[in-house]
Amino acid sequence: MISVENLSKQYGATTVVDGVSMVIERNSITVIVGTSGSGKSTLLRMINRLIEPTRGRVLIDGHDTTGEPAHLLRRRIGYAIQGHGLFPHRTVAENIATVPRLLGWDEARIRARVEELLLVFQLDPGAYAGAFPHQLSGGQQQRVGVARALAAEPAVLLMDEPFGALDPIIRAKAQDDLLDIQRRFGTTIVLVTHDMDEAFRLGDHVAVMSHGRLLQYDRPAVLLTRPADPFVSRMTGVSDRAMRLLSLTTAGEAALPGVSEGPAVAAAASLREVLSELLWRGADSAVVMDADGTRRGYLTIAAILERGRPG
Amino acid sequence: MSVRTALTVPRLRRLDPLGALLAGAGAVAAVFLPFVVLKSNRIVPGDPRGLLDALPAWGALGCQAVLICAAIAALGVSNARVRLGAALLGVAAVALAVAAAGDALTPAGNKVVRVAPGAGFWVLLMCLGLMATDAVTRMRPGPGLRVLFLALSIVVAGLALAHGTFDHLSVMREYAVNADRFAREARQHVWLALGSLAAAVLVALPIGILCHRVPRLRSGVLGTLNVIQTIPAIALFGILMVPLAALAAAVPLAAALGIRGIGAAPAAVALFLYSLLPIAANTVAGLKRVPRAAVEAARGMGMTSWQILTGIELILALPVILTGIRIVLVQNIGMVTVAALIGGGGLGTFVFQGIGQTAIDLVLLGAIPIVALAFSAAVVLDALAEVLDRARQ
Numbered sequence: 001m002i003s004v005e006n007l008s009k010q011y012g013a014t015t016v017v018d019g020v021s022m023v024i025e026r027n028s029i030t031v032i033v034g035t036s037g038s039g040k041s042t043l044l045r046m047i048n049r050l051i052e053p054t055r056g057r058v059l060i061d062g063h064d065t066t067g068e069p070a071h072l073l074r075r076r077i078g079y080a081i082q083g084h085g086l087f088p089h090r091t092v093a094e095n096i097a098t099v100p101r102l103l104g105w106d107e108a109r110i111r112a113r114v115e116e117l118l119l120v121f122q123l124d125p126g127a128y129a130g131a132f133p134h135q136l137s138g139g140q141q142q143r144v145g146v147a148r149a150l151a152a153e154p155a156v157l158l159m160d161e162p163f164g165a166l167d168p169i170i171r172a173k174a175q176d177d178l179l180d181i182q183r184r185f186g187t188t189i190v191l192v193t194h195d196m197d198e199a200f201r202l203g204d205h206v207a208v209m210s211h212g213r214l215l216q217y218d219r220p221a222v223l224l225t226r227p228a229d230p231f232v233s234r235m236t237g238v239s240d241r242a243m244r245l246l247s248l249t250t251a252g253e254a255a256l257p258g259v260s261e262g263p264a265v266a267a268a269a270s271l272r273e274v275l276s277e278l279l280w281r282g283a284d285s286a287v288v289m290d291a292d293g294t295r296r297g298y299l300t301i302a303a304i305l306e307r308g309r310p311g
Numbered sequence: 312m313s314v315r316t317a318l319t320v321p322r323l324r325r326l327d328p329l330g331a332l333l334a335g336a337g338a339v340a341a342v343f344l345p346f347v348v349l350k351s352n353r354i355v356p357g358d359p360r361g362l363l364d365a366l367p368a369w370g371a372l373g374c375q376a377v378l379i380c381a382a383i384a385a386l387g388v389s390n391a392r393v394r395l396g397a398a399l400l401g402v403a404a405v406a407l408a409v410a411a412a413g414d415a416l417t418p419a420g421n422k423v424v425r426v427a428p429g430a431g432f433w434v435l436l437m438c439l440g441l442m443a444t445d446a447v448t449r450m451r452p453g454p455g456l457r458v459l460f461l462a463l464s465i466v467v468a469g470l471a472l473a474h475g476t477f478d479h480l481s482v483m484r485e486y487a488v489n490a491d492r493f494a495r496e497a498r499q500h501v502w503l504a505l506g507s508l509a510a511a512v513l514v515a516l517p518i519g520i521l522c523h524r525v526p527r528l529r530s531g532v533l534g535t536l537n538v539i540q541t542i543p544a545i546a547l548f549g550i551l552m553v554p555l556a557a558l559a560a561a562v563p564l565a566a567a568l569g570i571r572g573i574g575a576a577p578a579a580v581a582l583f584l585y586s587l588l589p590i591a592a593n594t595v596a597g598l599k600r601v602p603r604a605a606v607e608a609a610r611g612m613g614m615t616s617w618q619i620l621t622g623i624e625l626i627l628a629l630p631v632i633l634t635g636i637r638i639v640l641v642q643n644i645g646m647v648t649v650a651a652l653i654g655g656g657g658l659g660t661f662v663f664q665g666i667g668q669t670a671i672d673l674v675l676l677g678a679i680p681i682v683a684l685a686f687s688a689a690v691v692l693d694a695l696a697e698v699l700d701r702a703r704q
């Protein structure tokens with residue numbers, strides 16, 4: 001758990017982050033959104049003390065982060081940035097091994113961990129461990145960047161627009177991978193993005209910032225249904241907020257018990273996707289199937305539309 | 312007509328412009344310019360001799376045959392390896408011919424008569440050297456191969472000198488007279504060039520790092536170093552004489568260490584000052600080239616400033632820094648020559664003595680090794696920078 005308490009950063013007379021307080025739950029993904037220059041990166045970088053706050057403090061699992069030298073703190077916190085920041089003169093394996101080496105792991109353990117991560121990120125160790133970053137595609141470089149951030153099994157991972165440089169298809173894949181990895185390792189992730197779709201897709205909680213202030217920090221559905229501020233509704237988007245809301249619920253969660261006619265849809269699909277599928281097929285109802293092929297229940301267009309309304 | 316002629320004829324027809332120029336100049340030099348100059352002693356003007364007058368007939372004809380082959384290769388062969396081979400054979404032939412002329416023209420036991428390479432020899436050597444350089448450039452050899460090539464050339468030249476092949480030539484006569492001093496001045500030359508370089512690296516590297524970290528300092532510091540660069544060497548020696556002489560007078564320890572207004576001390580200080588700008592500026596340029604995201608990520612992962620500097624930044628900047636070091640080393644090797652004027656020693660001593668005595672052979676005794684040193688330093692450091700750059704790209 002990360003507690004941010006009344007955190008502020010001033011450069012001269014300008015306040016870049018202004019009295020932000022928030023509690024970030026363990027094993028969750030928190031996404032920080034806001035317009036450019038709103039202080040998102042500054043807030044994120046104060047968590048691992050790349051920037052020292054002017055006021056306030058950060059506690060990780062109850063311990064003040066100023067209780068140890070900043071560089072030792074950072075070795076326990078993963079950090080991934082836009083443009084990956086890989087070291088061009090080191091191989092993929094050496095890049096991933098950076099923090100374990102700093103921590104003095106023995107070579108066998110480092111090698112095993114590098115191999116494990118390459119496999120998790122779908123990079124064949126035989127082909128990629130000895131490759132240099134410039135020999136990789138943009139998507140591969142980005143995956144290595146995240147693998148490197150996770151190498152020393154950090155409990156917390158900070159990400160600053162990690163997928164900003166990727167094209168939409170690779171980006172969607174990277175987002176799915178991140179969700180898998182978060183589940184697999186149980187990492188607490190704090191991620192900064194400009195992209196509201198990304199925020200809604202990944203975030204268990206979303207923090208909306210403007211001019212250094214935290215306007216609202218809540219579950220995505222609450223941001224849509226009960227925005228604390230007109231700026232929050234503008235950020236989350238007024239015109240397609242109903243569809244956004246539908247995208248936050250899966251077919252499995254919304255399925256009604258019973259049997260019905262209609263096309264089969266996956267329980268993991270969002271209601272937005274199910275609705276689109278039904279419109280496309282001209283059907284009124286769908287059968288919700290679990291991944292193992294058993295029936296979970298059914299959905300109707302009317303039931304889906306019900307879910308697209310606030311409250 | 313066979314297929315082979317059909318293939319080779321158009322290749323020969325396409326004249327190589329550089330090759331034509333070199334072959335033409337070489338031919339003029341071989342026919343009209345003296346190959347060697349025979350002098351009754353070391354300072355009088357000499358009696359010019361062509362290739363045919365200087366050598367036994369078989370030697371002159373053999374040398375000419377090789378030169379004609381080289382000219383044909385220069386004119387019409389496009390294969391770079393063949394061109395290189397022909398040029399090197401030509402160099403060997405010309406070198407052996409000039410050595411043989413020395414042997415043939417020197418009366419037995421006579422220590423006064425001098426046989427000096429003439430304008431024809433030098434022009435031929437230059438044409439063949441350019442042809443070889445051009446061929447090597449076209450072959451684009453890797454850095455390792457270039458250094459190997461250099462090492463082989465040094466070994467061959469060293470063996471020929473040790474064997475006494477050129478002992479009857481005027482330059483080697485000067486060497487024989489000055490052998491002890493030559494070794495001492497050569498050591499002094501290398502020592503001044505390398506010592507001032509090492510001191511400059513120790514000072515300029517931190518200056519460059521500081522200028523990179525604190526951009527406000529950059530223009531001021533680099534501007535100051537740039538002004539130093541514009542001061543002519545002789546003027547800088549003069550400027551340094553005053554404070555160094557004063558230092559020696561005021562601090563006995565300084566005088567005991569050999570610091571004086573003239574001599575090696577002002578030379579070393581001047582070379583050191585000249586060396587600062589290229590190294591500092593290239594350090595800044597090299598560090599600027601390091602991807603910002605890499606440094607940011609390194610910091611974010613908990614590397615210390617020192618680890619980032621030594622493990623990431625300097626390593627990525629090294630090829631550019633080495634380019635600066637290369638500039639400085641070559642520049643220093645040349646500039647140490649001038650240090651002889653203020654008693655700094657080095658191979659320049661022979662150059663200026665030779666000029667004073669109008670003994671051109673003595674000038675060459677100093678100048679040839681200086682050129683060879685500078686050339687070798689350039690080849691080695693270029694290769695090193697390229698190896699490092701390649702590993703990092």
Ligand SMILES: Nc1ncnc2c1ncn2[C@@H]1O[C@H](COP(=O)(O)OP(=O)(O)OP(=O)(O)O)[C@@H](O)[C@H]1O
Binds near residue numbers: 038040
């Ligand atoms: N070292 C600094 N000195 C002065 N101002 C700074 C400094 N670093 C950042 N700022 C200012 O602080 C503000 C917030 O910067 P920050 O990088 O946190 O914004 P951001 O929300 O991450 O923006 P973006 O989405 O463009 O990345 C910006 O207006 C920026 O100009």
Ligand SMILES: [Mg+2]
Binds near residue numbers: 040041042160
């Ligand atoms: Mg930012």
